Amino acid sequence: MNSDERMHERLTRAGARWRDVNTTPAHVDLEAMSSPEHGEYLVPITPLGADGPRRPRRSRVQMWLAAAVGVAAAASVAIVVANLGDGGSKRGQPATETGQSLTNTPWTLTGMNRADGTPLPVVAPASLTFTKDVIKGTDACNSISGKITIRASEPSEVAVSDLASTEMACVGRPDGFDAEVSHIHAVLDGTVQWSITGDELTLTNPGAGTLVYRHARQTRTTDPAALVGHAWQLALITQGTTSASPGSVASATSPTASISLIFNKNGTLSLTHRCYVVSATLSAADAKLRLTDVRAMQHSCPEIADPTARAAQEREDAVVDGVLRSTPSWFIDGGQLTVGDTLVFKAAGTLPASCAGDGVTDQFAIGDGSTTVIGTVPVGAVVAVTAEFLTRELTPPKTSSTALTALCSTTAGKAVTTYFRAIHAGTADVISATAGCPSCTQTTFVAHLTVLDAPDSGGGVATASEVTQGPGGASPGSPGSPGAASPSAGGPILYK
C-alpha cells in the first residue's frame, strides 16, 4: 500500500468513525412549513425548543454581540443564595437571644454524633446556609440543596424536603468520608430540631443524630479592586434548588468545561470559555457587573460526541451567558467570587500586578518563525511562557495551540511573558507556545514555561518545564518551523 492509499484508508476510517457519532440531524421544524397560517412564507422554518417552535436561533457569539442585554436567561435561573450579610431576624426569620440567626448565616460543619451519642469525625469540609425557603451547602464533596419549612407553631423545628445533591466523582476521599456524607444526609432528612448557642448551630434528627456547625465568619467585599489580579475559575453553578458543578454536568469523557474571568486594571473583562473568548468593558461599581462593548471571538471548539453531555454543556453555557449579560450582582467572600448569586468562581491563578492591566492579547498565532516549548499542563492551569529576547525587538509569546488561551502579557526589560490558560482536556498535555513575531526568524530568545497555578495544586508556583539548549542546537525544530522538545531538567531553553 503506497502513501496515497494509506491516506485514503485513514480518511475512510476517520469518516466512518465520525459518522458513527454524528447521527443527529439539525433541529428544524419542518412541520410548521405546512401550517395554514404560514402558507408559503419563509418564517416557519424554526428550530424546535422545549416550548415548541420559536424564532431562529442565534449563535452564542451573536447573542453576546447583541446590543440588547436581556435578562430573560438570568430570570429563568432561580436565585437561591440569599444575601449572606443580612441578618435573618430582619426578615422575620428565626433568631436566638445571642443574635445569631439560623437563616442567612454561613455555617461550617465542626462535629457529628450518631443517634446514640457516639461521635463521628469530620474529615472533609462541609457547609450549610439556610434562607427563608431553601437550604444549601456541601456534603463534604457534592453540593446539596433542598426546601425548608419553619412553622410558626414549631419555631425550633425545620422541615427539610426534596434534598438534592450533585453527583460529582469525589476523588481522594479520606477515611471516614463516606460516613460523613451519609450522616449529613441522614440528619437532613425530614424534620430537624435546631438550636444556636453562641456561634454554634446544632441540628438534631432524633432518628439519625446531630450535626454541629459553627458560624463561618465572612470576609465579604464588593470592592472592585479585589476582582483584579486573579484568574477566576468557574467552580459552581447554582440553579433553582439544585446545585451542579461544571465538571459534573459534562460527563467525564467529555472535555472539561473551563470558564474563567479576568478583571483587568484598565476596566476590561476577559472571559475565556471552552469555545470562545469574550472581552468587554466593565463596570463593577455598586456591586453590579455591567458589561459593555462586548467583543467575542470563537476558537476551535472541541466536539462533545455524547448528545447528553453536549446538551448539558450547552445548558451550562446558556446559564453563564445569561447571568453575565444581566448586570448581575457580585461579591467576593472567602476567596470565592459569586456572580448573580448563581455563578461561583474560585481564585485560581494569581496574575502579577504588572500583567493585570493588559487584557487579552491574542488567541491565535499565525505565520512562521516560531519555535516551540513543550510541557505538560493540566487543564485550567495558568501557564506563563516567557521569552527573553537577546537580539531583536520584544514580541509577546503566542500560542499556536487551541489548548491555550492567552490571558495577558507583561514586559520586564527584554523579557516578555504571556500568560495562558490551558482549556482543552484532549490537547492540553502538549503545548506549542510560539514566541516571536512572524518576521523574527533570526531572533534569539530564552523561553521558560511555568505552571503558575493548577486547579488541583492548591496554588503556589511550580516550574513545569525548564529545558536547556545551546545556541545553534537543533531541537526543538529547525529555525522557523515549529517542533517539539521533551522537557528535561536544567536551565532555560535557548532558541534561534
Next chain:
Amino acid sequence: MSAPHDATGFADWVRPSLLPMTRLARRLAPDADPDDVVQDALVRAWQKWHQYDADRGTPTTWLLAIVADRARDARRERIRRLRVVDDHDAPPDTPAPDPSPDLAAGIAADLDLDRAIAALTERQQLAVHLHYFLGLTVDETGAVMDCAPGTVKSTLHDARARLRELLGGDDEL
C-alpha cells in the same frame, strides 16, 4: 422524487436529507451552529426549489450544494469577527494575514487530521468532507460540487497529497 409544489411536500422532500445536511454543516463550519446553517440552507432551498433539476442530481446532492454555500458564508462571517479582534495584536510592520481557512482553524504544523483538512483549499475540503466524511460516492460528490467525476478524483488526489505534506510522516493513524 420531483421538486415539491407546496409546503407539506417540501417538508417531506427535505426530511431524508436533513442528516447529511447537518453533517456537512458541521464539517464545513465547525464553529457555527449547524442548526443555523441548515436552517439558512432550507430557507434558500425553499426559495429556489423550482430550480431543482432531477437530471443533475438527487434532492440530497442539491440540498448539500446549498449547505456548502451557506456554510462558506458562516465561516467567512466568523473570520471577519476574528480579524476584528486580532487587528490590535498584529505586529506594526507585518501585514495582516489573509482571511484563509488557516486563520479560522489556527493551523500549525503539528495539527491532527481535522486541522490538516482545514488547511486544504475550499474545493479540496469540500471534496474530502463529502466523499470521506459524508460517505458520498464520487458521482454524488461531483453532483454537489457541480463538476465531473474525474475532477472529483483529481481533487481528492491532490487533497491527500497535501494532507501527507501537512501531517509529515504521520499518515498511519
